[in-house]
Amino acid sequence: MPHGNVNGNVNSVEVKNQILMCVMQNPGYSLAEIAEKVGYSKRTVSRQMNLLQEAGTITRVGSPKTGHWEVKQQTDRNK
Numbered sequence: 001m002p003h004g005n006v007n008g009n010v011n012s013v014e015v016k017n018q019i020l021m022c023v024m025q026n027p028g029y030s031l032a033e034i035a036e037k038v039g040y041s042k043r044t045v046s047r048q049m050n051l052l053q054e055a056g057t058i059t060r061v062g063s064p065k066t067g068h069w070e071v072k073q074q075t076d077r078n079k
Contacts, residue, residue, distance in 0.1 A: 015040055015048045016057075020071060023058060027068040 018038040022029060029037070035045040052058045059070050 012048060012051070015044060016052060019045060019048055019052065020058070023069040024071055027070065029069070030064075 015038070018040075019034060022034050022037045026033075031046055031049065032042055034049075035042040038045065049058065053060070056072055059072055061067050061070055
């Protein structure tokens with residue numbers, strides 16, 4: 001089931017919150033696994049995760065294959 005409005009835009013706050021919940025449940029998930037769990041495309045999840053990283057909310061620790069995600073701040077997720 002596709003997400004978004006008529007123009008294909010998605011609610012970024014909703015996507016970010018879903019990503020954060022997924023990462024908190026299992027920090028070892030890959031980008032593809034997170035996309036599958038939250039039901040958005042890998043590109044959408046990648047874009048939102050980049051924004052979360054730029055905001056300092058999450059960070060990737062270790063290698064892309066064996067690393068994990070860390071949630072740095074949870075107080076201001078709605079940006």
